[in-house]
Amino acid sequence: MIQTLESVIKEHPFFQDFPEEHLPFITGCAKNVQFPEKHFIFLEGDPANEFYFIRGGSVSIELVIPHLGPTTVQTVGEGDILGWSWVSPPYRWHFNAKTLKRTRALVFDAKCLRAKCEEDHDLGFEMLKRFANIITARLDATRLQLLDIYGHDD
Amino acid sequence: MATMIENDIPPGLSLDPMIPQLYRIDRVRDETDDTFTLSLVPENGETKISFLPGQFNMLYVFGTGEVPISISGSPAVPSVLEHTTRSVGIVTKAMGLLKPGDRIGVRGPFGSHWPLNEENGRDFVIISGGIGLAPLRPVLYFLMAQREKYRKIVLLYGARTPEDILFKKELERWRGKFDLEVQVTVDRAASGWRGNVGVVTPLVARAPFDPSNTVALLCGPEVMMRFAIMELQKRGVPHDRMYLSMERNMKCALGFCGHCQYGPGFVCKDGPVYRFDQIASVFGKSEV
Amino acid sequence: MTPKGPRFNSSLLVSPAQLDQLLQLLIKRDYEVLGPTVREGAVVYDHITSTKDLPVGWTDEQNGGKYRLKHREDGAFFGFVVGPQSWKKFLFPPVSRLWQAHRSDGLFEIVPEVRKPTKFAFIGVRACELHALGIQDKVFLQGPFVDPEYKLHRDNVFIVAVDCVQAGGTCFCTSMKTGPKASAGFDLALTEIIQEGRHNFVVRVGTKAGADLLSQVSHEEASPADVELAENLVADAAKHMGRTLDGNGLKEMLYRNTEHARWDQVADRCLSCSNCTMVCPTCFCSNVEDLTDLSGQRAERWRKWDSCFTTDFSYIHGSSVRSTARSKYRQWMMHKLAYWFDQFGTSGCVGCGRCITWCPVGIDITEEARVIRESDIFASAAG
Numbered sequence: 001m002i003q004t005l006e007s008v009i010k011e012h013p014f015f016q017d018f019p020e021e022h023l024p025f026i027t028g029c030a031k032n033v034q035f036p037e038k039h040f041i042f043l044e045g046d047p048a049n050e051f052y053f054i055r056g057g058s059v060s061i062e063l064v065i066p067h068l069g070p071t072t073v074q075t076v077g078e079g080d081i082l083g084w085s086w087v088s089p090p091y092r093w094h095f096n097a098k099t100l101k102r103t104r105a106l107v108f109d110a111k112c113l114r115a116k117c118e119e120d121h122d123l124g125f126e127m128l129k130r131f132a133n134i135i136t137a138r139l140d141a142t143r144l145q146l147l148d149i150y151g152h153d154d
Numbered sequence: 155m156a157t158m159i160e161n162d163i164p165p166g167l168s169l170d171p172m173i174p175q176l177y178r179i180d181r182v183r184d185e186t187d188d189t190f191t192l193s194l195v196p197e198n199g200e201t202k203i204s205f206l207p208g209q210f211n212m213l214y215v216f217g218t219g220e221v222p223i224s225i226s227g228s229p230a231v232p233s234v235l236e237h238t239t240r241s242v243g244i245v246t247k248a249m250g251l252l253k254p255g256d257r258i259g260v261r262g263p264f265g266s267h268w269p270l271n272e273e274n275g276r277d278f279v280i281i282s283g284g285i286g287l288a289p290l291r292p293v294l295y296f297l298m299a300q301r302e303k304y305r306k307i308v309l310l311y312g313a314r315t316p317e318d319i320l321f322k323k324e325l326e327r328w329r330g331k332f333d334l335e336v337q338v339t340v341d342r343a344a345s346g347w348r349g350n351v352g353v354v355t356p357l358v359a360r361a362p363f364d365p366s367n368t369v370a371l372l373c374g375p376e377v378m379m380r381f382a383i384m385e386l387q388k389r390g391v392p393h394d395r396m397y398l399s400m401e402r403n404m405k406c407a408l409g410f411c412g413h414c415q416y417g418p419g420f421v422c423k424d425g426p427v428y429r430f431d432q433i434a435s436v437f438g439k440s441e442v
Numbered sequence: 443m444t445p446k447g448p449r450f451n452s453s454l455l456v457s458p459a460q461l462d463q464l465l466q467l468l469i470k471r472d473y474e475v476l477g478p479t480v481r482e483g484a485v486v487y488d489h490i491t492s493t494k495d496l497p498v499g500w501t502d503e504q505n506g507g508k509y510r511l512k513h514r515e516d517g518a519f520f521g522f523v524v525g526p527q528s529w530k531k532f533l534f535p536p537v538s539r540l541w542q543a544h545r546s547d548g549l550f551e552i553v554p555e556v557r558k559p560t561k562f563a564f565i566g567v568r569a570c571e572l573h574a575l576g577i578q579d580k581v582f583l584q585g586p587f588v589d590p591e592y593k594l595h596r597d598n599v600f601i602v603a604v605d606c607v608q609a610g611g612t613c614f615c616t617s618m619k620t621g622p623k624a625s626a627g628f629d630l631a632l633t634e635i636i637q638e639g640r641h642n643f644v645v646r647v648g649t650k651a652g653a654d655l656l657s658q659v660s661h662e663e664a665s666p667a668d669v670e671l672a673e674n675l676v677a678d679a680a681k682h683m684g685r686t687l688d689g690n691g692l693k694e695m696l697y698r699n700t701e702h703a704r705w706d707q708v709a710d711r712c713l714s715c716s717n718c719t720m721v722c723p724t725c726f727c728s729n730v731e732d733l734t735d736l737s738g739q740r741a742e743r744w745r746k747w748d749s750c751f752t753t754d755f756s757y758i759h760g761s762s763v764r765s766t767a768r769s770k771y772r773q774w775m776m777h778k779l780a781y782w783f784d785q786f787g788t789s790g791c792v793g794c795g796r797c798i799t800w801c802p803v804g805i806d807i808t809e810e811a812r813v814i815r816e817s818d819i820f821a822s823a824a825g
Contacts, residue, residue, distance in 0.1 A: 058348075058350075060343075060351065069345055070345070071343065071345075072343040072347065072351045073351065074351050074352045075339075075349070075350045075351045075352060077350070078360070079360050100348045101348070137356065140355075140381065141352055141353045141355060141356050144353045144355065144377065144378070144381055145341050145352060145353050147377065148314070148341065149283065149284070149374075149375040149377055149378055150283060150284030150285075150312070150313060150314040150318065150341065150374075150375065151314050151318075169590065170540075170541075170554060170590045171587045171588075172540045172541070172730075172743070172745075173540075173541055173552055173554055174552060176550075176551075176552070214732070216543060216545055216550045216741055217543070217545070217732065217733075217734035217738060217741040218732060219732045220730070220732060242759075255548070256548060257548070257549045257550055259552070401758060401759075402756065402758060402763065403754075403755065403756050403757050403758050403763075405728070405729055405730040405748075406728070406730060408585075408586075408587040409581075409585050409586065409587060410581070410582065410587070410589060410726065410728065411727060411728045411729065411730065411745075411748065412726060412727030412728070412748070412750065413727070413729075413748075413755060413756065415750075415773070415777065415781070417781065418780070418781040418784035418785060419784070419785070420785070423585075423586060435697070439700065440769075441763060441764050441765070441766060441768070441769030441772075442700070442763075442764075442769075442773075
């Protein structure tokens with residue numbers, strides 16, 4: 001059976017315990033989307049007006065570094081959220097996002113969501129609470145990555 | 155006066171447990187640019203060596219010194235001992251210069267082992283980082299040899315860069331042949347790497363195992379194990395089904411020299427494999 | 443000569459001259475006779491050839507970071523308590539070669555040490571030291587592995603213990619329940635009595651070997667009055683201990699307080715000099731060194747005493763797990779008073795006070811334990 005958009009969203013761990021009254025609006029902001037491999041979902045500097053739930057596939061978050069070229073700092077896959085630059089001004093992407101393989105996702109209209117969150121602070125709080133979790137988990141992971149724990153000198 | 159409990163002496167030890175047995179290097183394989191595997195056979199022609207996955211030997215390089223190295227080979231191959239090590243200090247650097255035919259001293263096997271026979275019918279989630287995959291490879295050989303006894307087996311492996319991934323061929327083979335879920339991630343990618351980039355801990359959150367019926371085995375840098383345990387705890391894996399392999403400075407491996415003390419125990423005899431609830435009160439405590 | 447030989451638990455009486463005969467007999471029987479003797483201002487343990495070599499007429503004054511020998515008028519043979527050395531130096535030598543290796547044609551052979559058992563006779567072993575020997579027996583003989591050198595010599599040790607009739611300034615054997623009376627583990631035990639013109643020793647027989655030796659030397663039966671006198675002297679010593687340590691729930695108390703502020707305070711004083719571990723009769727840590735000669739064809743492995751206070755003791759993967767004085771002192775004290783229970787079933791401390799006396803800054807293990815206990819904020823929760 002094809003799942004409805006609403007049921008996909010409801011089942012996603014991100015939306016666990018999300019107040020029912022906001023779900024229709026959220027669902028209205030969301031669309032299914034598919035990308036082929038080696039496709040740039042967004043580029044550094046582009047306006048950040050979406051975020052994505054990855055439903056399948058793999059995306060590389062990368063930075064172009066002089067002399068090194070495009071360098072992957074992290075990959076996200078099924079079940080991960082891609083993109084939080086839509087939360088803070090100036091609402092522009094800090095990294096490139098490029099698919100490593102064919103990827104399916106839910107894309108959310110963040111511009112619309114941002115406006116609604118300004119109006120309805122309860123909705124805003126629910127969204128930010130959940131994004132805060134994602135950002136702290138990513139920060140922990142990044143710090144661990146920085147420690148370079150596998151390479152040590154004696 | 156106490157007498158020696160002869161039944162408990164591992165077959166590789168003489169009556170003086172500080173005297174190494176003589177082994178010969180049979181094969182040297184470079185795994186990465188700073189990691190290598192030695193295959194050792196006994197000089198006295200013995201064909202049966204036994205150890206349990208998780209145990210280690212003290213390896214002696216003539217005139218240089220002795221270091222503890224986990225056994226990384228298959229427990230079912232009775233004639234060869236394999237050890238995989240990084241070349242980081244005086245002894246391991248000297249070890250890295252040994253060639254087939256050279257002689258090496260071996261004392262052991264020592265220490266506790268991974269809980270394999272007691273855990274039939276469970277999911278296994280194996281979380282390893284860096285050289286930590288080496289002491290877990292005997293586990294993979296063991297589990298693959300009786301695959302039907304277990305349910306899901308998931309291997310999560312973090313390495314520094316794609317060049318540092320150990321046992322690539324074997325991982326591919328197991329993944330392809332045996333219903334073993336293998337997820338590898340690297341801290342830093344080279345260009346052309348199309349796999350995961352990032353630390354191994356977020357992989358725990360999503361790995362396909364049933365927390366209520368899982369045994370978790372962890373081996374790698376302590377900080378990696380600490381964060382991985384947090385993820386396992388979040389998923390509801392109980393402390394008495396998590397096992398870690400710890401490391402400390404070792405000089406004798408017999409419980410005499412005192413160097414490997416870790417809280418109330420000795421890593422050489424109470425470990426190196428510990429059930430987490432047994433060390434939960436000291437694990438991660440600063441300078442213990 | 444008495445008509446029948448002494449029996450176990452019987453109490454006999456010997457004079458100083460007869461005690462000397464006992465020593466001569468041990469020497470004649472090829473024992474290496476070791477006992478207390480004065481050297482460079484301290485009582486050390488070394489070879490003695492007669493009772494003249496004992497610290498006759500000496501006593502010691504001990505306190506935190508302080509040790510002085512003083513004369514005493516009564517000519518007592520054992521009128522002191524313990525010095526900087528312990529009996530562990532004979533069974534667990536400070537430096538010991540484990541084996542040699544010879545290389546030729548790229549291969550090498552290992553040559554084990556050929557060790558001949560030595561018959562040691564320890565003269566003047568205190569009750570606390572008997573317990574310390576028992577504690578080291580547990581470490582070296584009763585674990586999954588046996589130390590062959592320790593075992594070789596331990597099987598042959600003849601022990602003449604001495605009950606303490608005075609307590610030392612840093613002693614707390616009564617708190618640790620290890621003295622001052624020698625209760626087990628000796629062949630013979632002496633209590634020195636010097637009073638009203640008499641100077642002799644009540645001797646308790648502990649083993650058949652002790653009985654056998656004593657039967658070869660002239661002696662008398664000790665009268666009930668003598669026995670009571672000896673017991674009173676020892677009981678009196680028990681009342682004058684220089685220190686006390688409350689052992690109630692000590693292990694649990696320390697486990698609760700691994701982050702207590704006191705550890706920082708002691709860290710400000712501790713020099714990590716490792717004196718405490720060197721003088722402690724139960725400390726057993728060692729290091730292993732692999733050496734070659736200049737030709738590179740001969741190698742040796744040596745074992746040497748080590749201390750958890752040394753910089754690299756816990757070195758792994760590029761740094762030491764315990765690098766601060768705080769963590770090292772905590773490790774030492776918690777091992778001695780808490781972890782030891784989990785490892786070996788007893789306390790590691792026998793209350794001899796050496797660590798207090800020989801600490802250059804006078805850190806006192808009993809005081810550290812008391813301060814932590816008195817400010818143990820987790821105590822009531824623990825019940």
